[in-house]
Amino acid sequence: MLEGQRTPTESGCPDGFQYMHPLMRKNYGNWAYHEDPRPGVLKHTARGGEAIYTVRAGTQRILDLFTLRKLCDIGDEYAEGYVRFTIRSNIEYMVADGSKVEPLIAALEKEGFVVGGTRNSVAMISHTQGWLHCDIPGTDASGVVKSMMDELIDEFKNWNMPNRVHITTACCQINCGGQGDIAINIQHTKPPRINHDLVANICERPSVVARCPVAAIRPALVNGKPSLEVDEKKCICCGACYPPCTPMQINDPEHTKLAIWVGGNHSNARGKPTFQKLVAAGIPNNPPRWPEATAIVKKILQTYKDNARDWERLNDWIERIGWPRFFELTELPFTKFHVDNWRGARRSLNASTHIRF
Amino acid sequence: MAKKAHVTPMLDELENGPWPSFISGIKRLRDEHSDDRINGVANSLLGQLEHSYETRKGYWKGGTISVYGYGSGIIPRFSEVAQAFEESKEFHTLRVQPPAGNYYTTDILRQLGDSWEKYGSGLVTFHGQTGNIMFIGTSSENTQYFFNEVNEYGWDLGGAGPCVRTGMSCVGSARCEQSCIDEMRVHRTLLNNFTDDVHRPALPYKFKFKVSGCGNDCMNSIERSDFAIIGTWRDDMKVDQDAFKEYVAGKGRQHTIDNIITRCPTNALSLNDDDSLEVDNRNCVRCMHCLNVVPKALSPGDDKGATILMGGKRTLKIGDLMGTVIAPFMKLDDDDDYEALTELAEEVIDYWAENGLEHERCGEMVERIGLVNFLEGIGVEVDPNMIAETRSSSYVRMDDWDIEAKKWFERKAEQKKTS
Numbered sequence: 001m002l003e004g005q006r007t008p009t010e011s012g013c014p015d016g017f018q019y020m021h022p023l024m025r026k027n028y029g030n031w032a033y034h035e036d037p038r039p040g041v042l043k044h045t046a047r048g049g050e051a052i053y054t055v056r057a058g059t060q061r062i063l064d065l066f067t068l069r070k071l072c073d074i075g076d077e078y079a080e081g082y083v084r085f086t087i088r089s090n091i092e093y094m095v096a097d098g099s100k101v102e103p104l105i106a107a108l109e110k111e112g113f114v115v116g117g118t119r120n121s122v123a124m125i126s127h128t129q130g131w132l133h134c135d136i137p138g139t140d141a142s143g144v145v146k147s148m149m150d151e152l153i154d155e156f157k158n159w160n161m162p163n164r165v166h167i168t169t170a171c172c173q174i175n176c177g178g179q180g181d182i183a184i185n186i187q188h189t190k191p192p193r194i195n196h197d198l199v200a201n202i203c204e205r206p207s208v209v210a211r212c213p214v215a216a217i218r219p220a221l222v223n224g225k226p227s228l229e230v231d232e233k234k235c236i237c238c239g240a241c242y243p244p245c246t247p248m249q250i251n252d253p254e255h256t257k258l259a260i261w262v263g264g265n266h267s268n269a270r271g272k273p274t275f276q277k278l279v280a281a282g283i284p285n286n287p288p289r290w291p292e293a294t295a296i297v298k299k300i301l302q303t304y305k306d307n308a309r310d311w312e313r314l315n316d317w318i319e320r321i322g323w324p325r326f327f328e329l330t331e332l333p334f335t336k337f338h339v340d341n342w343r344g345a346r347r348s349l350n351a352s353t354h355i356r357f
Numbered sequence: 358m359a360k361k362a363h364v365t366p367m368l369d370e371l372e373n374g375p376w377p378s379f380i381s382g383i384k385r386l387r388d389e390h391s392d393d394r395i396n397g398v399a400n401s402l403l404g405q406l407e408h409s410y411e412t413r414k415g416y417w418k419g420g421t422i423s424v425y426g427y428g429s430g431i432i433p434r435f436s437e438v439a440q441a442f443e444e445s446k447e448f449h450t451l452r453v454q455p456p457a458g459n460y461y462t463t464d465i466l467r468q469l470g471d472s473w474e475k476y477g478s479g480l481v482t483f484h485g486q487t488g489n490i491m492f493i494g495t496s497s498e499n500t501q502y503f504f505n506e507v508n509e510y511g512w513d514l515g516g517a518g519p520c521v522r523t524g525m526s527c528v529g530s531a532r533c534e535q536s537c538i539d540e541m542r543v544h545r546t547l548l549n550n551f552t553d554d555v556h557r558p559a560l561p562y563k564f565k566f567k568v569s570g571c572g573n574d575c576m577n578s579i580e581r582s583d584f585a586i587i588g589t590w591r592d593d594m595k596v597d598q599d600a601f602k603e604y605v606a607g608k609g610r611q612h613t614i615d616n617i618i619t620r621c622p623t624n625a626l627s628l629n630d631d632d633s634l635e636v637d638n639r640n641c642v643r644c645m646h647c648l649n650v651v652p653k654a655l656s657p658g659d660d661k662g663a664t665i666l667m668g669g670k671r672t673l674k675i676g677d678l679m680g681t682v683i684a685p686f687m688k689l690d691d692d693d694d695y696e697a698l699t700e701l702a703e704e705v706i707d708y709w710a711e712n713g714l715e716h717e718r719c720g721e722m723v724e725r726i727g728l729v730n731f732l733e734g735i736g737v738e739v740d741p742n743m744i745a746e747t748r749s750s751s752y753v754r755m756d757d758w759d760i761e762a763k764k765w766f767e768r769k770a771e772q773k774k775t776s
Contacts, residue, residue, distance in 0.1 A: 004501045005425035010556065011513045012549035013524065016456030016541050019465055020531055029530040029539065033652040044532050052532060062493070064382035065479040066389065068470050072463040083466070084459045084528065085483040087576060094532075112377050128486055131409035132402075133434060133450060133493055135419045140409065142379045143371055150374030174673040176486050178577045211716065213674050240673055246418065253413035266580055268572035269646040270622050273579050275677050287410040288367040311616055311650065342676055 021082035021094040023052050039159055040115035041101060053095050055079070055104050058114040058124045058149070058156060061089045062132065062142050070111055078104040088124040088166075090117050114149075114156055122155035122301065125167040128177050136243050137171035138186035138256040139285050144169050147289040148184075148297060155301065162308035162317070165301065168264075173238045179264025181314040182300060183276045184293055186285075187259035188237040191230050192248035196222040203228070203245035211240050258283040258293050262300060263315035274315045280332050296332070303329045322356045362387060363404030363442075367411060386479045397444035398478045398494060405442040422449055422497055424504045427556040430514025431500055447496040448478070451503060452489035452515040454555075457526045457544035457568075459484065469507065476503035487565065488525035489515040513552075519716075520558035521551040521706070526568035527575045529588075534652055535645065536570030537588030537661040538689050543568045546695050547584075547702055554706065561713035561722075564706060571657065572645045578669070579680045583719040584702060585666040591686055592658035593638040600654035605632040617647050662688045663698075667705060668720025678720040681728060683735075685742035704735040738768060 017025055027046035034044045042054040059067065071091055075083055079093040079100060086092060091113075093104060105115050117123050125148060128134065130141035148167070155161065168180030175185055199205070205228055209217050216234035220227055228248070230241075239250035250256075260283065264276030279300070283293050300314075307329060308317035318326050327334045340348045371380045380403075387399035405416055422433035432450040439446035453469075455461075469490070473481060478494030485491040495503060504514065515523030524547065527533070529540035547566050554560065567578035570588040578585035605613045610628065618626045622644055625637040634655075648655045665687060666680030684701065688694045705719065712734065713722045723731045732739060 002425075004498070004505065006501075006505050006508075008424065008426045008504070008556075009508055009513070010552045011508070011511055012552045012555065013454045013513075013545050014456045014511050015545065016458045016460040016531075019456055019460040019462045020458075024531045029536065031530075031532060031534040031536070033534050033656075035653075044534065054532070058376070060377040060379040060382055061482055062379040062382065063481050063483070064379075064386045065470050065474055065481075066385045067377075067382050068466060068481060072466050072470075075463040081463045083461050083463065085455075085461075086459075087525065087527075089483060091483075114376065126486070131406055131415050133417060133432075133448070134415060135417045135434065137415040139413075140406075143368075143410070146371050146374070146376055146378060146380075149376035153375050175671045175677075178486070178671075179580055179677075207715065210714075211674065213676075238672075251414055256413070266574050266577040268574060268579075268642075268644050269649060270620055270644055273574070273679060275580075275679075285413060287413065288370040309615070311620060311646070 019082070021052065021080065021096070023050055023096045024082075024094065026050070027052075036119050037101075039121060039157055040105070040118055042118060043098075050096070051098070053098050053101050055093045055095070055101060055108070055115060056086065056090050056117050057093075057108045058090050058117055060142070060146070061124075061127070071113075074104070074107050074111065078107045086117075086124075088117070088126045090124050114153060116157040120159045120161045120163050121157070122152050122161060122165045122167065124156065125149060125169060126177055126180075127169045128171050130171045134171055135246075136174075136239070136251075138173075138188065138239070138251050139171050139258065140287060141169050141171050143288055144184060144290050144293070147291075148294050151294050151298060152301070161301075161305055163311050163313045165304075165314065166264075166266075167297070172242075174240070174243075179266055179274075179276050181262065181264065181276075182297055183261040183264060184297065185259055185261060186239075187257050187281050188239050188250050188252070188255065189257055189282075190252055190255040191232045191235040191237055192239070192241060192250045193252075194228065194230070195247040195249070196225060196227040198247040199227040199245065200225055202247055205245075208241050208245040208248070211244055213238060213240060217241060253285075256285050257281060258285055258290070260293065260296055260300070263313075263318055265313050265315045267313075270311075270313075270316060271319070278338055279326075279330070281337060299332075300330055325356065362400055363407060365403050365407040368403060368407050383480065390479065392474070394444075395474070395479050398448075401442040401444035401446075402448065402478065402494065405436060405438060405445060408438060408441070417448070422500060424501050424514070427514060429517045429520050429556060429558045430504075432517055433497075434494075445478070445494065448494045449497065449500055450494065451477075451492040451500060452485065452487070452517055452523065453492060453507065453512050454515045454523050454548070455484055455488065455490050457524070457541040457548075458528055458531055460531070468510065469512070472503060472506045475506070487515070487522050488567075489523045514556065516555045516558070516563070518558035519560045519562045520556070520564070521548070521554040521560070522563050522565045523555070524548045524566040524568065525576045525578075525582075527570050529568075529570035533570060534656060535573065535588075535648060537590055537657050538568070538570055538586070538663050540568045540570050540588075542695070543586050543663070543689065543698070546699060547586075550699050550702070551706070560706070560710050562716050562718050564709070564719060566702070571648075572643050573649065579666050580669045580677070581671065582669050582680065583667060584705065585669060585680050586663050586698070587666065588657075588661065589643045589664050589686065590658040590661045592660040594636060594641060594643075594648070594658050595656040596634050596636060597654045597656075598633045601634045601651060602632045604651050604654055617650050620646055622646075662686050662690075665698075665701065668718075668723045670718045670720045674716070675721050675724060678718075678724065680720065681723065682740075682743045683732075683737060685740055701735070701737075708734040738764075 669680035
């Protein structure tokens with residue numbers, strides 16, 4: 001073995017009970033109901049009558065050690081030393097003593113963390129890695145999220161929405177983020193630019209050909225070298241060829257745009273889970289604060305807030321009012337690009353006389 | 358601060374505004390940390406990120422890095438602009454598996470932070486989209502040392518590449534009244550059965566397990582995992598009629614009708630004249646809406662278990678897919694039940710490993726070969742709960758209709774005997 005090499009202990013996923021609040025351990029699987037005393041706070045009561053309070057706070061997600069330790073200091077001084085993280089990277093402090101809740105909130109807010117994100121609020125935007133760490137990103141994620149949350153902070157801190165709103169971002173069209181009520185995703189608009197000098201050395205050409213969703217890539221000899229060529233009439237500019245073959249550069253400072261999709265919903269409540277649907281595209285990828293994308297998100301949120309009924313998620317609301325009315329209310333253009341032509345697309349067409357006048 | 362800080366006018370804009378700023382955090386590592394190495398890495402990272410903001414392009418490339426004995430768990434990143442930003446030229450991420458349910462004490466967070474301070478950039482995320490703790494940014498050499506240290510006190514790497522990936526499970530039984538399964542046990546039973554497949558990528562592509570305690574599916578498992586385990590119940594839901602009447606008295610009948618009764622997707626609810634709730638349990642689909650609205654009065658039944666769906670995934674390559682019901686209901690009470698669940702997962706992964714194409718997710722394979730072939734491959738019988746509607750095209754060969762119909766009646770008779 002070389003220096004440092006060591007046979008690993010393949011312990012896998014650790015046991016969470018050792019890190020769980022003792023009151024939660026004691027009442028595991030035995031909870032009766034919960035209440036929402038105020039935004040950002042949950043109170044769960046067990047069948048035996050014991051209660052645990054949770055305070056949820058938004059952070060910058062990319063935590064530096066100073067911030068991590070500050071969060072721990074707050075947990076030791078104002079809470080009971082037990083935390084967890086939500087799927088949207090909020091931190092949650094659990095305390096058995098209800099009198100700790102207000103001082104804990106004050107301590108978090110004093111340090112700039114944002115208490116909220118529960119019930120019918122705009123939750124923390126879930127995001128991917130972007131320019132900070134990804135190898136194929138069309139945009140940044142942390143920066144988009146920071147810019148938008150600056151504008152949406154009041155919606156995070158309050159219960160103003162008809163139902164919860166999950167916003168997501170994705171920095172390429174693989175879309176490694178989840179479905180969102182509102183999703184801000186990359187949309188490339190030009191085929192990859194190929195560096196034919198490098199393809200033969202870097203890319204496993206048959207794999208790249210196989211990766212294309214529309215069979216637009218074929219092997220070719222360019223300037224006497226084995227390379228790949230793209231049928232640009234067939235190409236859908238998805239960028240699937242770029243990860244396995246970096247000389248097929250898909251990202252472009254101008255032609256890589258943002259698109260906004262709405263109505264993705266993972267929950268089974270009321271209707272079955274739904275995919276998000278395209279509403280706006282051609283939005284400039286405009287660092288450092290992406291104002292054009294934020295403006296459209298805010299417009300959609302405001303329209304939803306003004307028009308949807310209680311408990312309607314964005315998809316429920318659009319299903320009730322119909323797509324024509326959605327475009328009318330949001331003042332977004334409806335184009336030929338909104339009409340699906342991917343596999344199964346006919347099911348998305350209106351095959352009835354059901355029309356709202 | 359040893360060296361001159363890179364100028365970052367665009368990133369500086371992200372220090373404005375009320376939401377916590379990740380840029381301010383990286384700058385603290387650059388300016389205030391006592392270790393020159395961490396100052397340098399943070400400075401270099403900020404320089405490269407500013408360059409990305411200015412040119413609207415990314416400058417990281419992948420590679421092959423792993424720790425001794427493993428083939429996955431690290432996301433290698435080498436800078437393409439290392440001449441200008443040398444100190445973060447190697448900036449790999451270690452994916453570490455969190456405890457099921459993401460529970461931590463402040464002590465263990467500090468311990469992990471201290472280890473990372475010795476070997477890494479000082480940047481960490483709880484958690485990445487797959488569910489790992491992301492220790493972002495270290496050199497090729499230090500990946501091994503950091504792993505050695507945290508592995509000594511109970512932490513292991515997650516998956517990356519074509520392998521079983523780190524799982525996710527909701528808060529569930531630890532705090533939530535809607536939970537119908539022991540999420541932590543499901544999660545650890547499955548993940549720790551496939552440790553070898555987590556650490557040594559040898560599958561067609563990624564394979565994800567996600568566990569949600571009820572149909573609210575807070576882990577997004579139907580759409581984001583190859584194997585979703587979702588808690589449910591098959592007896593009647595529980596109604597505390599006094600608590601329900603109290604709710605109606607407080608909120609009013611119109612509110613109750615508009616927000617509960619008419620929102621039921623199968624019209625299984627009715628408000629009685631005395632303001633009690635009538636439930637048609639036979640037609641309740643366990644969607645969770647009414648339980649979400651009135652958690653004090655309405656709860657899951659006692660005969661709990663899980664529904665298993667398979668084949669969810671995101672866009673690449675054939676478009677987004679939802680998972681499909683493969684097991685409408687499985688009890689998850691005793692060791693035998695957990696063994697049956699593990700065996701089902703093994704069957705699926707074995708069959709897919711054998712039949713999936715390179716870079717083909719399980720759901721894409723099912724799309725290619727058809728659900729019935731998949732079910733035959735994994736030894737599961739067809740069930741009407743697996744479909745939203747029956748076939749609408751007559752273009753299919755049905756010579757074996759009588760045989761298949763006979764099988765159905767035999768299975769029904771068998772079920773009747775055992776129940």
